Amino acid sequence: MKRLLFISVTVLGAAVAAWLVVGLPDDGPPLEGWMAQFMLNDPPLPAPETAFQTVAGEPVTLAAFKDKVVLVNFWATWCVPCIREMPSLDRLQASFDKEKFLILAVSVDRGGAEKAVPFLKKLGIKNLTTLLDRRMRLASALGVPGMPTSFLLDRYGRVVGSLPGIAEWDSPEAKALVQYYIEKGA
Numbered sequence: 001m002k003r004l005l006f007i008s009v010t011v012l013g014a015a016v017a018a019w020l021v022v023g024l025p026d027d028g029p030p031l032e033g034w035m036a037q038f039m040l041n042d043p044p045l046p047a048p049e050t051a052f053q054t055v056a057g058e059p060v061t062l063a064a065f066k067d068k069v070v071l072v073n074f075w076a077t078w079c080v081p082c083i084r085e086m087p088s089l090d091r092l093q094a095s096f097d098k099e100k101f102l103i104l105a106v107s108v109d110r111g112g113a114e115k116a117v118p119f120l121k122k123l124g125i126k127n128l129t130t131l132l133d134r135r136m137r138l139a140s141a142l143g144v145p146g147m148p149t150s151f152l153l154d155r156y157g158r159v160v161g162s163l164p165g166i167a168e169w170d171s172p173e174a175k176a177l178v179q180y181y182i183e184k185g186a
Contacts, residue, residue, distance in 0.1 A: 028040070029160075029177050029180040029181065030173065030176045030177060030180060031173075032173045032176075033174075034167045034169075034171045034173050035163070035173040035174055035177050037163055037164075037165065037167070038152075038161050038177065039162050039163070040160065041158075041159055041160055041162075044154060044156075044158035044159060045158060045159045046158060046159070047063070047153055047157050047158060048062070048138065048141035049061055049062075050137050050140075050141040051137070052106065052131055052132060052133040052138045053112075053131065053132040053133075054131060055113040055116070055132065056113075060131065062153065063157055065102060065157070066155065066156065066157040067155050068099070068100060068101060068102050069101045069102075069153065069178060070102050070103075070152070071092075071101070071102075071104070071151070071152055071153075071169075071178070072150065072151045073089055073103060073104065073105050073148060074106050074108055074139050074144050074147060075105060075106070075108070075147060076107060076109050076147050077107070077109050077111075077119045079147040081147070082147050082148040082166075083123070084166060085166045085168070085169060086105070086120070086123055086125055087123065087124070088168050088169040088170040088171075089125075089170075090124075090126065090127045091169075091170035092170045092174060092175065092178070093128055094127045095175065096178060100182050101178055102129060103127075103128050104128075104129050104131050105120070105125075105129065105131070106138065107130065107131070107132050107134075108133050108139055108147065109134065110134050112132050113130075113132060116130060117130060142159070142162075145164050146164065148165065149162060149165070150162065150167070150169075152178075154181050160181065
């Protein structure tokens with residue numbers, strides 16, 4: 001009887017120790033409020049290798065941003081919902097360290113940097129990394145259905161999900177989603 005009690009206590013102790021080390025099972029990212037419309041990719045998808053441009057005209061790919069959680073937001077100066085959500089994206093970026101989380105504001109305007117940069121300056125946007133996709137090659141590779149559309153990439157450069165349409169990106173729900181991927185990875 002003592003031996004059975006000893007084995008039971010040992011097994012129970014090992015189970016509790018494993019639970020403390022491993023933790024509770026991950027229920028996935030929080031998808032509430034504005035983020036209820038966020039569509040998860042299960043499993044995450046590889047990011048396209050399609051080149052787009054910096055405002056200086058240099059080619060860049062999404063692979064250049066690995067090791068950070070990245071929100072890629074497609075927008076245009078003619079898109080009223082895009083203009084409405086830009087300030088919330090700017091505030092979201094301001095609330096996170098750019099070494100861990102980066103927002104790429106990818107303009108699809110055909111006028112390029114000459115059109116996009118002054119427009120963002122006029123709106124008072126100062127925290128976003130502005131990039132250009134004038135021919136919409138990256139937008140096409142990601143399957144952008146319309147403007148605005150945002151894609152979230154984990155620190156391994158995989159597309160974990162997307163949100164077509166407008167969102168309040170500085171909401172507690174959006175911050176929780178970003179924080180989840182900063183802390184948990186994918």
